Amino acid sequence: MDDLKKxxxxxxxxxxxxxxxxxxxVARSAGYDHWHHVTLCHxxxxxxxxxxxxxxxLDLIIQAARAGETRIVITGPEMxxxxxxxxxxxxxxxxxxxxxxxxxxxxxxxxxxxxxxxCGQ
Numbered sequence: 395m396d397d398l399k400k401x402x403x404x405x406x407x408x409x410x411x412x413x414x415x416x417x418x419x420v421a422r423s424a425g426y427d428h429w430h431h432v433t434l435c436h437x438x439x440x441x442x443x444x445x446x447x448x449x450x451x452l453d454l455i456i457q458a459a460r461a462g463e464t465r466i467v468i469t470g471p472e473m474x475x476x477x478x479x480x481x482x483x484x485x486x487x488x489x490x491x492x493x494x495x496x497x498x499x500x501x502x503x504x505x506x507x508x509x510x511x512x513c514g515q
Contacts, residue, residue: 459487
């Protein structure tokens with residue numbers, strides 16, 4: 395996305411027209427429908443990457459619970475936009491969403507629970 399912005403700025407310096415029009419032009423040259431399409435695709439890519447990081451962190455907290463370790467993890471914006479608290483307690487693992495006032499059991503008495511987490515929901 396940054397490369398496309400640079401291309402548009404370069405064209406603008408050469409007298410190519412309005413910046414918004416140039417963003418649309420470079421977006422189409424890169425195979426997108428328009429500049430907004432670029433931003434939507436970029437946002438979706440970031441969300442999917444964060445979702446993958448979250449799943450990896452969930453796997454780690456489950457491993458810690460199975461090993462009998464006590465662990466607390468608070469996710470940051472690099473993972474997903476809503477901060478979550480992941481923690482272990484007496485061999486169980488939980489995920490808390492304080493903003494929604496909800497919790498999900500990840501592992502209960504050694505048995506991993508089904509994760510019903512959907513990207514983009």
